[in-house]
Structure formats: C-alpha cells, structure tokens
Amino acid sequence: MLSVTDLTVSAGPRTSPIGIVRGVSLGVDQGEILCLVGESGCGKSMTSLALMGLLPPGARVSGGSVELDGHDITHLAPHRRVRAGRGKLAMVFQEPMTSLNPVTRIGWQIEEAVRVHDPDANPTDRARELLEMVRIPDAANQLSAYPHELSGGMRQRVMIAIALACRPRVLIADEPTTALDVTIQRQVLGIIRELCDDLDMGVIFITHDLGVVAQIADRVAVMYAGRLVETGAVAPLFRAPLHPYTERLMACLPDPAARSKGFATIPGSAPRPGEIPDGCAFAPRCPRAQDVCRGGEVPVVRPEGGRRALCHFPLAEGETA
Amino acid sequence: MLGYLRVWTRPVVSRPLAALAGLFLIVVLCCALFAPWIAPYPPDQIDPVNRLLPPDAAHLFGTDHYGRDTFSRAVYGARLALLIGVGVVSFALASGVPIGILSALYPMLGRVLMRMVDVLMSFPSLLLALGLIVILGQGVLNAILAIGLIYLTTTARIVYGVALRLRSEPYVEAARSMGAGTLWIVRRHILPNMVSPLLVQASFVFAFAQLGAAALDFLGLGAPPEIPSWGNMLAEERIYITRASWLLLWPGLMIVLTAFSLNVMGDVLRDRMDPRFREMMGK
Amino acid sequence: MGRYVIGRIGAAAATLFAASIVIFSFIHLIPGDPVSVMLGDAATPEQVAALRERMGLDEPIWVQYLVWAGNALQGDLGRSIFFETPVTQVIADGAETSILLALITMIWIVLFGIPVGILAAIRQGTWIDQGLSGLAMLLASVPTFWVGLYLILIFAAGLGWFPSSGYPSIFEGGGLANLQYLLLPSIALAAPNAALILRLTRASMLDVSREDFVRTARAKGIRPSRVVLRHILRNALLAVVSAFGFTFAALISEAVVTETVFALPGIGRTVVQSILRRDYPVIQGVILVTVCLYLVINLLVDLSYRLLDPRVEL
Ligand SMILES: Nc1ncnc2c1ncn2[C@@H]1O[C@H](COP(=O)(O)OP(=O)(O)O)[C@@H](O)[C@H]1O
Ligand SMILES: [Mg+2]
Numbered sequence: 001m002l003s004v005t006d007l008t009v010s011a012g013p014r015t016s017p018i019g020i021v022r023g024v025s026l027g028v029d030q031g032e033i034l035c036l037v038g039e040s041g042c043g044k045s046m047t048s049l050a051l052m053g054l055l056p057p058g059a060r061v062s063g064g065s066v067e068l069d070g071h072d073i074t075h076l077a078p079h080r081r082v083r084a085g086r087g088k089l090a091m092v093f094q095e096p097m098t099s100l101n102p103v104t105r106i107g108w109q110i111e112e113a114v115r116v117h118d119p120d121a122n123p124t125d126r127a128r129e130l131l132e133m134v135r136i137p138d139a140a141n142q143l144s145a146y147p148h149e150l151s152g153g154m155r156q157r158v159m160i161a162i163a164l165a166c167r168p169r170v171l172i173a174d175e176p177t178t179a180l181d182v183t184i185q186r187q188v189l190g191i192i193r194e195l196c197d198d199l200d201m202g203v204i205f206i207t208h209d210l211g212v213v214a215q216i217a218d219r220v221a222v223m224y225a226g227r228l229v230e231t232g233a234v235a236p237l238f239r240a241p242l243h244p245y246t247e248r249l250m251a252c253l254p255d256p257a258a259r260s261k262g263f264a265t266i267p268g269s270a271p272r273p274g275e276i277p278d279g280c281a282f283a284p285r286c287p288r289a290q291d292v293c294r295g296g297e298v299p300v301v302r303p304e305g306g307r308r309a310l311c312h313f314p315l316a317e318g319e320t321a
Numbered sequence: 322m323l324g325y326l327r328v329w330t331r332p333v334v335s336r337p338l339a340a341l342a343g344l345f346l347i348v349v350l351c352c353a354l355f356a357p358w359i360a361p362y363p364p365d366q367i368d369p370v371n372r373l374l375p376p377d378a379a380h381l382f383g384t385d386h387y388g389r390d391t392f393s394r395a396v397y398g399a400r401l402a403l404l405i406g407v408g409v410v411s412f413a414l415a416s417g418v419p420i421g422i423l424s425a426l427y428p429m430l431g432r433v434l435m436r437m438v439d440v441l442m443s444f445p446s447l448l449l450a451l452g453l454i455v456i457l458g459q460g461v462l463n464a465i466l467a468i469g470l471i472y473l474t475t476t477a478r479i480v481y482g483v484a485l486r487l488r489s490e491p492y493v494e495a496a497r498s499m500g501a502g503t504l505w506i507v508r509r510h511i512l513p514n515m516v517s518p519l520l521v522q523a524s525f526v527f528a529f530a531q532l533g534a535a536a537l538d539f540l541g542l543g544a545p546p547e548i549p550s551w552g553n554m555l556a557e558e559r560i561y562i563t564r565a566s567w568l569l570l571w572p573g574l575m576i577v578l579t580a581f582s583l584n585v586m587g588d589v590l591r592d593r594m595d596p597r598f599r600e601m602m603g604k
Numbered sequence: 605m606g607r608y609v610i611g612r613i614g615a616a617a618a619t620l621f622a623a624s625i626v627i628f629s630f631i632h633l634i635p636g637d638p639v640s641v642m643l644g645d646a647a648t649p650e651q652v653a654a655l656r657e658r659m660g661l662d663e664p665i666w667v668q669y670l671v672w673a674g675n676a677l678q679g680d681l682g683r684s685i686f687f688e689t690p691v692t693q694v695i696a697d698g699a700e701t702s703i704l705l706a707l708i709t710m711i712w713i714v715l716f717g718i719p720v721g722i723l724a725a726i727r728q729g730t731w732i733d734q735g736l737s738g739l740a741m742l743l744a745s746v747p748t749f750w751v752g753l754y755l756i757l758i759f760a761a762g763l764g765w766f767p768s769s770g771y772p773s774i775f776e777g778g779g780l781a782n783l784q785y786l787l788l789p790s791i792a793l794a795a796p797n798a799a800l801i802l803r804l805t806r807a808s809m810l811d812v813s814r815e816d817f818v819r820t821a822r823a824k825g826i827r828p829s830r831v832v833l834r835h836i837l838r839n840a841l842l843a844v845v846s847a848f849g850f851t852f853a854a855l856i857s858e859a860v861v862t863e864t865v866f867a868l869p870g871i872g873r874t875v876v877q878s879i880l881r882r883d884y885p886v887i888q889g890v891i892l893v894t895v896c897l898y899l900v901i902n903l904l905v906d907l908s909y910r911l912l913d914p915r916v917e918l
Contacts, residue, residue, distance in 0.1 A: 054822055082825035091823050098816040101835055102915055103842070112834075113824040146914040162824065338738065440622040443895050447857035448875065452891060455879055456633045528745065535747045536861050540876050555750060562753055563761050573750040580745035588741065 001069060001202055002051075002089065002170040003027045008063035009043070009050045009226075011273070017062060018274040020046050022226040024064070028170055028202035033193070035213045035234075036206045037249070038223035039270050044206045045094065047223070048172045051204075052091050053077045068169060082116055082166075090163035091172040096156040096179060100147035106158050107143030113165035130161040134191055153184035160191065170202040171195075177212065189216050210253050214238065222246045225271050225281035232307035242301060242309035244321035245282045251320070280312065287321050288313045339589045342582035349579055352399035360393035364549040373565045382571040385558050394549040395571050401550040402531055402579060405465060409530035410523045412469030413476045418519070420473070421480025422511060425488055426503060435481060438474045446471040447536060454542050464543045468533040472526045476519075483518050487511050517594050524587035528580040535576050551576050606917060612906060616899045623895045624676070628669050630891070631884050642685050642882050658683070681889035686881045691889035694874060701771050701863070701870035705786050705793065706855050712794035713801050713851065718844065721805025725840075726832060728810060737806065743799035748858050752792035752865040759788060769867035789866040793858055797851050801844060808843040812836045846909045849902035856894050 007024045010017035021043045028034045036044050049055050051066055053076050066074045071086045081087040093099045101109055110130055111123035118126055124143070131139035134157040147155055156176055163171055173192060177185040193216055196203045205216060213220055213234065220237050222230040222245065230243040241247040248266045268285040271277065277284060283293040293312050301309045315321065352359055368388030376383045382391035420438070424431030441449065450467035457463040487493055493510050501509075537543030538552025546553055554572040562569055631638050639655045640647060659682075660668050675682070681691035724736040760768030771785040772778055812818065813836050821835045822828075860872035867873070871890055878886040910916045 052823060054819060077828075078823055078825040079827050087825045093816060093820060093823075095816050099820045101817045101821065101839070103838055103913060109820075112821075112826060116825050148915045159820070162820065166825065436618075436622070440619055440626065443619050443623050443898055444626075444891065445853050445856040445894050445898065447860050448891050448894060451860070451875065451879060452630055452887065455884070455887065456630065456635075458635075532745070532747050536749065536858075539747070539749050539861060540864060542876075542879065555747075555753070559753055562757050566754075566757055569750070569753055573747070573753075576750070577742070577746050581742055584741050584745055 001027075001029055002204075003067045004051065004064070005067075006064035007047065007050060007061065007066065009046050009055065009059055010062040011059040019276070020059065020226055020273045021050060022276075024223075024226075024228050026204075026221055026228065026231065028204055030169075030200050030202055031197060032218045033196055033203040033205050033216055034219045034221060035217035036204060036221050036223055037208060037210060037213055039249075039266075040208055041272065042223045042270055043226040043273075044208075044223055045174055048091060048174050048204065048206060051172060052089065053081065054091075087117060087166050088169040089172070090166050090168035090170075091174065092156070092159045092163050092176045094175040094178060096152050096159060096176075099159055100155055102147055105144050105146055106150070107145075110143070110158070110162055110165060113162050117166040126165070127161075130164050131158070133164060133195065134158070134161045136161075151184075152180050153188060156180065156188055157191065160188075160195070164195070164199075167199075168201055170204065172204045172206070174206045175208070176205075178207070178209070185212075186215075192216070210249055222249070225276050226273065227281065227310065229282065229311070230307075230309040232309075233305065236305055236307060240315070240317035242303070242307065242314040243282075243311050244286050244288050244313075244315060246309075247315055247321045248285075280310070339585055342585035345578055345582045346586070349399045349402065349575075352396045353403040356397045356400055360390070360396040362390040362393040364394045364397040365389060365547070366393075373561060373568070375565070376567060383565065383567050385554070385565075385568055386561055391554070391568060391571055394554055395551065395575055397549045398551040398554065398572060398575060401461070401544055401548060402534075402575070404461065405468070405534040405550075406527040406530050406583075408462075408465035409469045409472060409533075410526050412465060413472035413526050414519065414523065416469070416473045417476025418480050418515070420477040421482075422484050422507060424477070424481045425484030425511075426507070431481070434477070438477050441470070441474045447533070450533065450537065451540075451542065454537070459542055459545065461544050461548065464534055464537050467537070468530050471533065472529070476522055476526070479518060479522055480515065483515060484511050487514055517590065521587050521591045521594060524583050524590060528583035528587065531576055531580045531583070608910070608917065609907065612903060616903050620896060620899055624673055624892065625669070627888055627892050627895070628672055630888055632665070634884065638884065642884055644882075655685075676892060681892065682885040684878075684883055684886050686878070686883040686886070691885050694886050695871060695889060695893055698869060698871035698874045700773055700775075701786075701868050702859060702872060704774070704783070705790055705859060705863070705868065705870060706852070708783070708786050708790040709793045709797070709855055710851075712790055713798045716794065717798040717801030718805050718841075721802040721844075722809060722832070722837065724802065724806040725809035725813070733806075737803070740799040740802045743795045744803075746795060747861075748792045748796060749861045749865045751795055752789065752862055755788045755792055756866070771866075771868045771870075785866075786868070789862050789868060792865070793855065793862045796858070797854055800854075801847065801851065804847050805840065805844050808840040809836055811843075812839045815839070842909060842913055845912065846905060849898070849905040852901050853898050856898070 004024060004026050007021055008019065009021035010019055012018040024047055026034065026036075036047065038044055046055070046059060049059075050061050053073065055061065061074060064074070065072055068086055068089055071084075073081055073086050073089070076084065076086070078087065081089070100106065107124065107127050110127040114121060114123045114126045114130075127143055128139045131142060136142050136154060136157050142150075142154075147158070150158065159176070160171075160173075171192075176192070177188050180188060189212065192203060192205065195201070205212075207213060217234040220230075220232060220234050221228050222243065224245050230237065230241065230246045232242075237246065238250065241250060245266075252265055266285055271281055271284075277294065279295040280286070280289070280293045280298045283289040286293065290313070298310045299312060301311060301314045366389060368384065371380075371384050371388045372386055374380055374384040374388075380390050380392060382395060385391055385394070420434050424434045444452075450471060453467040453470060454463055457466065487510060490510075493506060496506055496510065534543055534550070535552035535555070538550050539556045541556060543552055544550045546557065551572040555569055558565070558568040639652050639659070639661065643651055643655060656662060660671055663671070672682075679692060681695070683689065684691055684694050687694055720736055724733045724740075727733045756768045759765050766788050767785050768788075772782050774780055774782045776782070818831065818835055821831045856872075859870065860875055862868070863870040863872040864876050871894075875887055875890050878884075878890075
C-alpha cells in the first residue's frame with residue numbers, strides 16, 4: 001500500500017550534501033503496524049517528515065520514491081497531495097504539548113482538516129465522531145476546549161483525531177507516546193492498535209523504545225545512522241536478531257525475560273550525519289567488527305521469512321554480540 | 322523540537338550594507354575631528370551677495386540665506402552630532418547600568434527603582450525631554466541630559482533584565498553560595514557579560530539621540546542657533562525650502578544616514594549576540 | 605472582572621499617582637520664582653501677587669499638591685496664562701486635530717506595517733525581504749519633520765494635490781473633506797512607527813512559523829496561504845498588538861514635531877508654543893493628560909491582548 005524505495009534525505013549545500021536518511025526502503029500493509037526503531041538522532045523523524053512532504057527548510061529528498069497505492073507522492077507537499085486526490089497519508093507528531101494551535105479551539109482545528117478532506121460532511125458532526133473514535137469522553141463538549149485546557153494524553157488523542165480526518169490509508173506516528181507517562185502511554189497505544197484494526201489502515205509507529213515495539217508491532221525496522229540495518233516480523237526478530245545493533249538494543253531492555261540485567265547502554269554514540277564512517281556505520285561500536293566492516297559495501301543477508309539485515313557477520317540464533 | 326533545524330534568520334541587512342554603514346560613520350567621525358581642514362569655509366562666514374546659491378564647484382551643497390557655505394556647515398555639524406551621541410550614550414549608560422545592576426542584586430531596592438523607571442516611561446519621551454528643557458533651560462548640555470533621561474529608562478530596563486538572568490545562572494549561584502562578594506560577582510560575572518548587550522544598546526541610543534536632538538533643534542529648543550548643527554540648519558532654512566530645496570537635503574541626509582548607519586551596526590551586533598539576551602533587545 | 609484586571613488597574617493608578625507628583629513638581633523645579641518667570645519682567649507687583657494667590661503658592665507644598673491633584677481629578681487643570689482660559693479648554697481646542705491625526709496615522713501604520721511585515725516574513729531571506737527590512741530601518745532613521753517638509757514641497761507646493769498646512773475642523777465648512785489636511789502629516793508621522801510595526805510583524809511571524817503547530821497545520825493539507833493567515837498570523841499578531849501601547853506613546857511624542865511642521869492646531873503644537881510663551885500651566889496640563897491617556901491605552905492594550913490569547917485568564 002505505502003511503498004518507499006531507496007529514500008534519501010540530504011541537508012547542507014548541494015555541492016557537498018550531508019546524508020541524513022541514506023536509502024531507506026520499506027512498505028506497510030493494511031492493518032499492519034510497522035515499528036521504526038533506533039537511537040535518537042538516527043533519522044527516524046526525518047524519514048517520516050520526508051514521507052509526509054514536510055521536510056524542514058534545509059533538508060530535501062535527494063533520491064528514491066514514496067508511493068501510496070501506486071501513486072508517486074514523493075515531491076508533493078500535503079496540500080498538493082490533497083488536490084491530486086492522494087492525501088491519504090497522515091502523521092501524528094512527537095510533541096503533543098506544542099503541536100496544536102494555542103489560540104483556537106480544538107473543534108476548529110479538527111474541522112479545518114475535515115473541510116479539506118471531507119467537503120461534503122458536516123464538519124462539527126464529523127469532528128465529534130473523530131473525537132469519539134479516539135475515545136475522548138464527552139466529545140461534544142470537548143470540541144470547544146482550547147489545547148491548554150487538555151492534558152498531554154488528551155492532546156495527543158486530538159492529534160490522532162486530526163490525522164484521522166483524512167481517512168488515512170497509512171498513519172505515521174512519530175514517538176507519539178514518548179512525552180506521556182506510562183499509563184497514558186498504554187492507553188494511547190491501545191487506541192492506535194484498535195484504530196489500525198478497525199479502520200484497516202497501515203501504521204508506521206516510530207519509537208526508540210523496544211518495550212513499546214514488543215507491545216504493538218507486527219513488523220519492525222531497525223534504523224541506524226540513516227539506514228535500515230534490519231527488518232522483519234516482530235517475533236522472529238526478537239527471538240533471533242541478525243544484526244549486532246539490534247541485539248545490543250535488545251540487551252538494553254530492562255526486562256528480566258530479555259537477555260541482560262538492566263539499564264545497559266551501547267558503549268559509544270551513534271555517528272552524526274556527515275561523520276558517518278565508510279562501510280558499516282555501526283562498526284566502531286560493534287564487538288564483532290573486523291577489517292572488512294570498515295569499508296566497501298555491506299552485504300544484505302536474507303534468511304527465510306521476509307527478514308533482511310545489513311551485516312558481514314550476522315548473529316546466529318542464541319548468539320550474543 | 323528539531324531545534325537544530327532552526328534556519329538562522331540571516332542578519333536583517335546583509336554584510337555589504339554594514340560595511341557601507343561603517344564607512345559612513347568613519348567619514349562622519351573624520352568630519353567631526355578634522356572639520357577645519359575639510360570644510361572649505363568657516364561655518365559662520367556670511368556672504369550676503371551669494372545667498373541661496375544652488376550647488377556648484379565653489380559651494381558643493383550651495384549656500385544658505387546668509388550666504389554661508391552649506392557644505393562647510395554640514396561638516397561642522399558632525400561635531401555636534403558626535404558630541405550629542407557620545408554625551409547621551411554616556412549619560413544613559415552611566416545612570417542606567419548602576420540602576421539596572423543594583424535593582425537586580427537587591428530585589429527590594431529593585432522594586433522601587435524599576436517602578437520609578439516605569440513612571441518615567443509613562444511620559445511620552447519628547448514631552449519628558451521638553452519638560453526637562455523648560456526646567457534646565459536651552460543648551461547643548463541640557464539637550465544631552467534631556468535626551469539621555471529618555472534612554473536612561475530603556476537602558477536600565479535592559480541591564481536589569483540581563484543582570485537578573487545572569488544572577489540566576491548556575492555558576493553565579495554557585496559563586497554566591499561559596500561566599501563570593503557582591504562586588505566580585507558584578508566584576509567577574511555580570512559586567513563582562515554585559516558588554517555586548519550594552520554595545521548594541523549604545524548603537525541604538527546613539528542613533529535615536531541624533532533624531533531626538535534634531536527634533537529639539539527643529540523646535541528651537543535644542544542647541545543655540547549659533548551652533549551649526551544639522552537640526553539647526555533644517556530649522557533655519559525651512560522657510561526657504563520652496564526657493565532652495567537642496568538646502569534641506571544635505572543636513573537631513575546627514576541625520577538620516579548617521580542614524581541609519583548606527584541602526585545597521587546595532588542590528589549586526591545584535592545578530593551576533595548571545596541568543597539568550599537577543600530577545601531582550603527587540604525594542 | 606478578575607483579580608488580574610483589578611491589579612492591573614491598581615498598578616496604573618499607582619503609576620499615575622507617582623507621575624502626578626513629578627508633573628506637579630515641574631512648576632516648582634523651574635528656577636526662579638515661577639510667577640515672575642511666567643509674567644516676565646514687566647509685571648506689576650499687583651499682578652504677581654494676584655497670580656501667586658491664584659496658584660496658591662503661599663501654602664505649604666503638600667497642601668498645594670493636594671489642591672492641585674484634587675482640582676485635576678475634578679477636571680480643573682488651572683488657567684492658561686497666555687489665553688486666560690481654563691487649561692482644559694486649551695486642550696479641548698487642540699484635541700480634535702490631535703486625535704484625528706493619531707487615528708489616521710494608526711490606520712496607515714496598520715495598513716502598511718502589518719501586510720508588508722507579512723510579505724517580508726513569507727519571503728524571508730530573499731531580496732524582497734532584505735529590501736523591505738532595509739527600508740524599514742531607513743524609515744525608522746528619518747526625522748518625521750524632514751519627511752514632512754519634503755512631503756509639503758512635493759505634494760503640496762509642487763503638485764498641489766494636498767493643502768500644505770493648517771487644519772479646519774471637520775465640523776466647519778468642508779466637513780469630512782477637511783481630513784485631506786491631515787493626509788500628509790499622518791503619512792510623515794506614520795513612517796517611523798510603521799517601520800517598527802513592520803519589523804515586529806516580520807520577526808514574530810518568523811518566530812511563530814518555527815512552532816510545531818504550524819507543521820500540524822501544513823500536514824492537514826490546507827492551502828499554504830491559509831496556514832500563513834489563519835495559523836501563523838493569528839499568533840504573531842498577539843505580539844504586534846502588545847506593541848501598540850508603545851506605538852501610541854511614540855505617536856504623541858512625534859506629533860509635537862509633526863503638528864509644528866504642518867502648522868496643525870493640535871495639542872502638540874500648543875505645547876511647543878506654550879514653552880515659548882512660558883505658559884507653564886498648559887504644559888503641565890498637557891503632560892498630565894497625555895500620561896493618563898498613555899496609561900489608559902496601555903491598560904486597554906494589555907486587557908485586549910489577554911482577551912485574544914485564550915491561555916491567559918483575565
Ligand atoms: N537541516 C538539517 N541540517 C543538517 N542536519 C540535520 C538537519 N535536520 C536534521 N538533521 C540531522 O538529522 C539527524 C536525524 O534527526 P531525526 O530524524 O530528528 O532523528 P530521530 O527522530 O531519529 O531522533 C540528526 O542527527 C540531525 O542532527
Ligand atoms: Mg525524532
């Protein structure tokens with residue numbers, strides 16, 4: 001349904017561009033939640049903004065394509081997508097506290113989206129319906145609330161309601177729960193899971209928290225330094241990670257059932273765009289790295305089951321990095 | 322979010338303009354310092370035969386209704402412009418800085434002082450200056466005091482804001498908790514950080530002092546008429562504007578370009594300044 | 605009315621009280637005996653005595669203040685020495701001109717400053733933006749009286765499109781057509797202040813456009829012009845509205861010069877003439893009235909700002 005091929009996002013001068021997202025390919029199907037995980041700064045938000053056509057000034061899509069239901073939407077800004085009848089991709093942003101217009105009522109903000117995507121619907125009725133879909137209690141009255149009158153969790157639900165106004169085929173949620181506390185986080189995750197099933201839409205759920213991935217994902221894409229280093233269905237990927245980076249990330253999970261004792265972190269830090277080494281970007285931090293890893297192309301490993309990893313020395317099942 | 326994405330607003334006016342502005346200010350400074358050598362005639366040399374001459378080789382900017390050489394007077398006018406600017410800036414800084422710093426250090430005193438600053442700010446600035454002139458009488462020094470009083474208030478406010486901010490910085494708090502004396506903190510932490518905001522403020526005050534002084538001169542309440550200031554030249558020749566429109570062009574342009582150049586410099590300085598303090602200098 | 609409103613009014617009243625002491629002291633700070641200064645050397649002793657009596661100068665100073673303030677509260681600001689009429693009358697005579705001049709100027713400022721500021725912001729970084737920002741700085745650096753003189757030279761003396769000076773009341777012959785007398789003055793007066801509003805509009809548009817909710821609005825797929833007008837501008841105007849208090853104060857100041865250039869019978873020119881005539885009660889009265897006006901306008905601006913911004917409670 002949504003298919004992204006070799007997406008590249010660059011910033012900086014055109015003569016010496018800095019690669020922020022470097023050849024990402026992924027697809028999402030109806031009713032499926034794809035989790036995009038990775039440490040902060042690895043390019044998750046930039047990937048999602050590129051999908052939306054909302055890259056900030058200074059960054060641009062310099063290669064690859066984004067197709068929704070077979071239509072190329074790569075270089076279209078959202079309002080052009082709507083005009084071309086291809087506006088079925090929506091996004092929920094990371095910061096619920098600042099992502100709503102502070103001086104207008106939330107009803108107005110939802111209706112604004114409804115009018116664009118559903119010109120024939122009664123905006124108020126549809127806005128109320130959307131609020132009910134995200135399970136906001138007393139939806140009819142909440143329409144006249146201002147954002148500052150709502151809690152963070154409520155605001156994030158409003159954000160989801162706005163995103164749903166276009167009846168999206170695919171919903172991108174960029175760390176929608178990171179700013180929320182645990183109970184609220186669980187509620188919002190539940191809502192997203194449910195909407196995904198009920199509306200039969202695809203979801204790209206971005207997070208840096210593997211615990212959240214375990215709760216919600218159907219498939220997982222692990223990102224490192226602007227590249228997808230491993231993708232696969234959630235169960236096999238958790239059981240037997242192929243890429244040492246995935247394995248190290250999972251080792252950091254504070255879950256007794258997982259492999260290690262607690263709040264470990266991966267030593268070193270992810271390279272910043274522009275400082276990414278040749279070869280495998282993870283090599284400097286990788287315990288298995290050898291000379292071949294530090295230059296040249298990294299081979300793609302494709303064991304059965306639709307899995308895929310970028311590594312010279314993938315892990316066997318049960319092995320640790 | 323995505324703070325690093327912030328595309329820095331480029332300096333409002335790009336660099337070539339700043340260079341021109343700096344050059345013009347140097348010219349004005351030279352005019353002020355070397356007026357007798359630059360000006361072809363004494364500024365007050367009357368020549369009734371050659372009244373209201375249009376510009377020509379002998380009189381670059383023409384002559385006024387006494388036959389005085391407008392170019393020479395414009396050159397000498399730079400002296401008063403410089404004097405007014407330096408005077409107003411010195412007065413505003415010498416009074417505003419202590420008031421602002423004391424207010425930030427001693428909250429009780431600060432409430433009173435800042436309240437007084439508020440009261441002064443509730444007077445329309447030119448009326449405040451005119452009131453002071455009425456009390457003090459007319460004259461260059463009094464014009465400086467009257468205009469300086471206007472900028473005392475804004476300077477004190479800015480210094481107060483910056484000092485308050487600095488005072489609550491962790492390293493200043495730490496120094497205080499370790500028993501550092503107030504004077505030491507002021508010398509060591511507050512004054513050094515105050516330099517760039519004050520530089521910005523000084524260039525804006527210098528600029529607006531020119532406009533204020535010109536307005537006072539124009540109303541006949543500024544520098545005494547025998548002093549060749551740009552404002553006085555405009556005031557004296559205004560009735561001849563229809564007969565000799567060029568007469569008002571040059572002194573006016575000197576005022577405009579001086580104030581404009583100073584504003585450009587202030588703007589460039591502000592853009593280079595610590596972003597924490599930049600917002601305070603918006604006005 | 606909330607706590608905030610009452611507190612805000614209280615603060616304005618306190619400022620007015622302090623300002624009134626300054627204004628009252630004004631006459632007493634003038635060197636020499638105010639009465640002989642005002643009446644000049646030619647005054648007879650009887651005249652001096654009569655004026656002393658009228659001004660209550662023989663009472664203790666605080667009694668004088670109370671009497672003066674009490675009278676002022678009842679609308680009595682003393683008598684003009686030159687006109688021999690109540691100061692309130694002198695002020696009322698100039699009020700029509702000054703108020704209309706301020707209003708028309710305000711219209712120019714809003715009509716020019718805000719749209720051009722928006723234009724500069726949406727063309728940020730282009731030569732249009734740089735040109736407009738440079739123009740704004742230039743306008744802010746130009747003496748209003750100098751602009752006024754050349755406006756007169758070009759449009760009044762040269763082209764003859766507008767009258768060059770004076771202003772007959774709109775209530776006299778000519779009616780509203782008399783407003784054309786205020787056209788050139790209001791343009792001269794608007795120039796530097798419109799420049800400030802332009803810069804402020806631009807800066808706050810740019811600030812707001814970096815906010816997250818603007819990206820949300822874009823993501824909805826609404827037209828970019830709608831994003832600018834309904835989302836960015838609405839928030840940016842909050843900062844612009846809060847600057848109108850300052851703008852107004854600047855207008856009062858610069859009107860003194862503008863009214864003098866264009867020979868408008870307004871309060872500003874009256875002040876200048878009163879200074880030259882040593883008509884101190886008029887100066888005192890005008891300053892008191894403008895300070896009151898400034899405080900009231902700032903109060904209104906503050907409260908309306910709070911009405912426009914749902915985040916703050918009244
Ligand atoms: N305009 C830009 N110019 C240069 N680098 C940028 C720009 N925008 C973002 N980046 C870089 O892109 C990287 C990816 O950022 P982001 O997608 O926000 O990461 P994530 O969402 O995974 O935490 C960051 O390291 C950031 O420094
Ligand atoms: Mg992110």
